[in-house]
Amino acid sequence: MANGDLDLELSSAFDGIYDTQNGIAVFKMLIDGNWRSSERGELLDVHTPIDGSIVAKAQMATVSDVVSATKAAKENRGINELPGRERIEIFERTVALMEKHRDEFVRVLQIEAGKTKSDAKGEFDAAVQRLRLSRQEAERFWGEVIPGEWNYSTKEKMAVIIREPVGVVAAIIPFNYPLFIAAAKIVPALLAGNSVVIKPSSSNPISAILLTRVLENAGVPKGSMNLITGRGEESGDALVKSENVDMINFTGSTPVGKRISQMAVMKRLHLELGGKAYALVLEDADLDLAAAKCVHGSLKFAGQRCDAVSAILATEPIAETLSVKIVTEVDKWKLGDPRDPSVTIGPVISLRAAASINDLVKDAVTNGAQLLRGGKFQSTYFEPTVLDYVPPHAKIAREEVFGPVISIIRCKDEQEALNFARQSNFGLESCVFTRDFSRMWRVARALECGEVTINDYPSHGVGYFPFGGIKQSGLGREGIGYSIEEMTNLKTIVFNLAPGKREI
Numbered sequence: 001m002a003n004g005d006l007d008l009e010l011s012s013a014f015d016g017i018y019d020t021q022n023g024i025a026v027f028k029m030l031i032d033g034n035w036r037s038s039e040r041g042e043l044l045d046v047h048t049p050i051d052g053s054i055v056a057k058a059q060m061a062t063v064s065d066v067v068s069a070t071k072a073a074k075e076n077r078g079i080n081e082l083p084g085r086e087r088i089e090i091f092e093r094t095v096a097l098m099e100k101h102r103d104e105f106v107r108v109l110q111i112e113a114g115k116t117k118s119d120a121k122g123e124f125d126a127a128v129q130r131l132r133l134s135r136q137e138a139e140r141f142w143g144e145v146i147p148g149e150w151n152y153s154t155k156e157k158m159a160v161i162i163r164e165p166v167g168v169v170a171a172i173i174p175f176n177y178p179l180f181i182a183a184a185k186i187v188p189a190l191l192a193g194n195s196v197v198i199k200p201s202s203s204n205p206i207s208a209i210l211l212t213r214v215l216e217n218a219g220v221p222k223g224s225m226n227l228i229t230g231r232g233e234e235s236g237d238a239l240v241k242s243e244n245v246d247m248i249n250f251t252g253s254t255p256v257g258k259r260i261s262q263m264a265v266m267k268r269l270h271l272e273l274g275g276k277a278y279a280l281v282l283e284d285a286d287l288d289l290a291a292a293k294c295v296h297g298s299l300k301f302a303g304q305r306c307d308a309v310s311a312i313l314a315t316e317p318i319a320e321t322l323s324v325k326i327v328t329e330v331d332k333w334k335l336g337d338p339r340d341p342s343v344t345i346g347p348v349i350s351l352r353a354a355a356s357i358n359d360l361v362k363d364a365v366t367n368g369a370q371l372l373r374g375g376k377f378q379s380t381y382f383e384p385t386v387l388d389y390v391p392p393h394a395k396i397a398r399e400e401v402f403g404p405v406i407s408i409i410r411c412k413d414e415q416e417a418l419n420f421a422r423q424s425n426f427g428l429e430s431c432v433f434t435r436d437f438s439r440m441w442r443v444a445r446a447l448e449c450g451e452v453t454i455n456d457y458p459s460h461g462v463g464y465f466p467f468g469g470i471k472q473s474g475l476g477r478e479g480i481g482y483s484i485e486e487m488t489n490l491k492t493i494v495f496n497l498a499p500g501k502r503e504i
């Protein structure tokens with residue numbers, strides 16, 4: 001992709017899912033098997049974070065569009081009527097089609113999310129790999145048999161426990177992994193026999209729209225897969241409240257997750273929310289490893305990752321040396337236009353995001369933190385920033401940053417670092433750097449979060465290992481087989497093995 005070239009350049013496989021107005025693609029929604037415009041005809045602008053220009057438009061779904069999409073999903077359970085083998089074949093065709101359109105997906109991810117080519121390729125590959133692994137895992141969902149003979153009242157009974165789809169799954173997607181998270185929700189939902197309504201982020205809905213077309217072309221039955229676009233407050237709210245929806249599978253911020261959990265009365269909830277991953281660097285750690293990993297974990301995709309290393313808790317004896325090494329590592333990163341192959345850190349998603357990162361940095365400095373690198377931004381481009389001596393009461397010590405900022409909080413020892421981390425409202429990820437096995441175990445057990453990584457930065461990757469949060473980081477677990485499990489209900493079928501005996 002040459003500089004200045006922000007054309008989406010879609011092949012004929014995507015004909016019919018958009019119209020062109022004044023040279024800009026206007027994407028439609030998929031409702032009940034038809035690609036159509038919103039009832040009100042209102043559109044939302046999709047800006048690229050690269051230079052802020054409008055690269056596409058999408059429909060602004062109304063409440064009535066949401067009703068049509070959820071009704072279609074409720075009434076069209078065709079996916080559940082297909083034998084599992086046929087569902088798997090649909091996903092084999094999906095993988096083949098995605099591979100065929102790889103360059104288009106990578107290009108769209110670069111343009112709509114501002115990713116470097118390497119980050120965009122990484123996301124595409126993870127989405128395809130997730131599809132492959134989910135398809136394998138689906139074949140393992142057999143259920144179980146429980147003989148009743150170990151209990152007096154069930155002695156002559158036996159239960160068969162099977163898994164059934166929950167029904168209609170609403171999948172709500174954040175901006176940071178718009179293709180991967182869409183695939184990681186839709187694929188297990190459909191494999192398990194659910195029908196789906198997906199709502200991508202308004203910031204960058206295009207890759208999820210392309211994925212929906214690919215699934216349609218791969219043979220997902222009409223109406224089993226629906227897509228709406230539009231602002232969360234209108235279409236998202238309507239989706240969450242809809243009586244046609246049985247489960248909300250949401251990834252996004254904690255405030256929106258909380259709002260959803262209040263609105264979604266008596267629905268199955270899977271909430272993957274915000275995080276504040278602390279990296280505990282203890283005095284016996286390999287400091288070169290810790291510095292390189294913490295910086296990578298903080299700056300990858302401009303820090304816009306729920307599992308980003310968000311603050312480093314450095315124990316006193318090594319804090320100074322670690323701080324110097326961190327600055328040396330940060331200086332290797334290059335900020336700029338993500339279309340330039342030498343650039344390793346691109347823009348953040350919006351001007352609003354850049355301003356809120358700036359507020360957190362300013363607050364830390366006002367409260368006494370030392371600014372060792374960065375701290376400035378121009379439009380959506382925020383310099384890789386290092387803050388040392390961040391005081392525990394600074395907002396940045398506790399809040400999610402979602403930007404390329406490394407905060408070093410100096411702690412007296414392991415216990416002080418642990419006490420600090422355990423007070424967090426979030427509970428998604430943490431990591432610890434140490435060479436001592438008993439410390440690895442002790443610290444991992446003491447940290448209050450869904451996943452602890454030892455001697456590396458946290459990274460969900462394709463979800464090969466299960467992940468998910470506790471406290472304000474969410475409910476439920478993502479993961480290859482775990483996601484399928486989350487989107488099914490257990491049904492117990494009890495057989496009376498001695499129907500001839502009539503005594504009650």
Ligand code: NAP
Nearest residue numbers: 174175200201202231232236237252253256272273274306
């Ligand atoms: P967000 O603002 O919460 O938005 C996420 C999605 O929710 C978007 O599609 C948004 O639509 C929609 N939404 C907004 N208000 C809604 C409402 N009232 N009802 C229903 N849906 C609504 O999050 P984001 O800024 O896109 O993503 C960043 C956040 O996601 C961070 O906090 C990050 O930690 C979290 N995240 C967590 C994980 C994890 O695995 N735990 C993974 C990735 C990201 P609009 O775009 O139209 O507003």
